[in-house]
Amino acid sequence: MGSVNKFDPAYAYLHTVNKQQKYGHLLSLSLKRETAPLWGDLGLDSITLNLMIHELDFVTWLVGTTVNVEVWGQETADKQQSLVRAVFNYSQAHAEVIASSQMPRSHPFTIGYEAYFERAKLVYHETDENGETHSCLYAYTQTEREEIALVPADPYQKSLEHAIWCIQNHQESTLSLQNAVLSLKTALELKTRLQFKR
Template identity: 25%
Template sequence: MKVAVVGCGTMGTVHGTDYSLLPGVELTGVCDLDRETARDLAGHLETIAYFSFEDMMAEAEIDAVSIALPTHLHKEYVMKAADLGKHVICEKPIALTLEDAEEMISYCQEKGVRLFIGHVVRFFPEYADLKRKLDSGAAGEPGVAHLKRVGSHPGTAKDWYNDFDKSHGVIMDMMIHDIDFARWAYGEVREVFALNRRSADQDYALVTLRFESGAIANLEGHWGYPGAFSTAAEFAGKSGIIRMNSGDSNSLKLLRKGAAKASASRVQVPKSPSYQDPYYYELEHFITCIREDKEPLVTAEDALRALEIVLAALESARTGQPVRLPLKGGIAHA
């Protein structure tokens, strides 16, 4: 399987590095408008650097391409890759609007290529284990869940995150991980209520999801958190509680003055104590789905539903009112 990566920033580096480790996969090129960035990554991974998407697609042998670009560019490059008959692995979120996401999905279907969206939390061993325990009925009938995800502000590393029109802030770019997981665990969402406070260096959100089953999930997300990146989840049912905290999986904890400030100089990537990083497992899974024509653990339609919940949360935060789903035909206020 010959693959290429578009975008050589943090996520492009993760994708490229994991592709270089996957058996039966050849990384045939990386592309970025920033020539130095592209050359550095290509040199590190012993592949070819390209500075134009069109040049790379014309010159390199490619079966599938990873789109690791800012969110507002996803649609353009997914559709360009589909036009050339290439399977697409695109970072989350799928797009900024439901219309764009739906067009991307239908366009890839029309062109006969697979579209995968990188909702990587489903591939974290600790989250996968939490889902297995929930499915086993260990906690009983679903009740209330609490999910938390905090870290430094990525806008200190990449300026496009500071442009709300391009990133849609912490709810779209970071909390969407927990939104997707909560929906995977509890099913379809009926109503959303959200609070969001943004400043130059802070973006904090609280979002409550009410599910069709009657279960409730409270989600907390924070860009600009002064400590280390961390995640936590708690699912309470009628028979028990299942908890997960990223800090508990660290065999050694070292607190060092100035560490939080230093980490803010780059976009943070969630870590896991697993043998390979979760992105490796995610990309391995997507490649297998292409090879064997299998349905993925997370579908493009799952990504569309997560986006719909995000947009409902953003509308709720704007108006101060709960928002009912689905959003088709306009936004209905509860």
């Protein structure tokens, strides 16, 4: 489920403050997803669809799509693991997605973001190691560093509950087919560009 980040409290918070312009306009966003080689083939032929898709879906949901995209990728010797950086340039903002499936085995599964606004910076960091998840979200403003309290939630469960509620109540869903198509097209375009560069 590539749209699961929409229901992760830290990412939902970022979407909300961006929409409300609590800290002014979003200027730059960097998202990451890093894992040791535990999930099978995540080389350049599959990493955009099977690992990066969560961040790509979130970027297209938050700031939309752009034709101004750059991508760089590198595989390991066995072609099963890779590191990819994708850069999205918008007229008023910049976004970057970093995904790695070739982290050392001592490195925990890690996700996070850094969001630069006109009047603040948000930093989110989450690690999952030995079945234990640790996360923190900070807002850095002119006057303080504030830790944003997040109510723990299972984003997979929340997304399913949301879909069921929308069906039962005939409401438009955050899990729109249009956004899913945009993120899928983005992932496929990056995959094609990576193959072309090899």
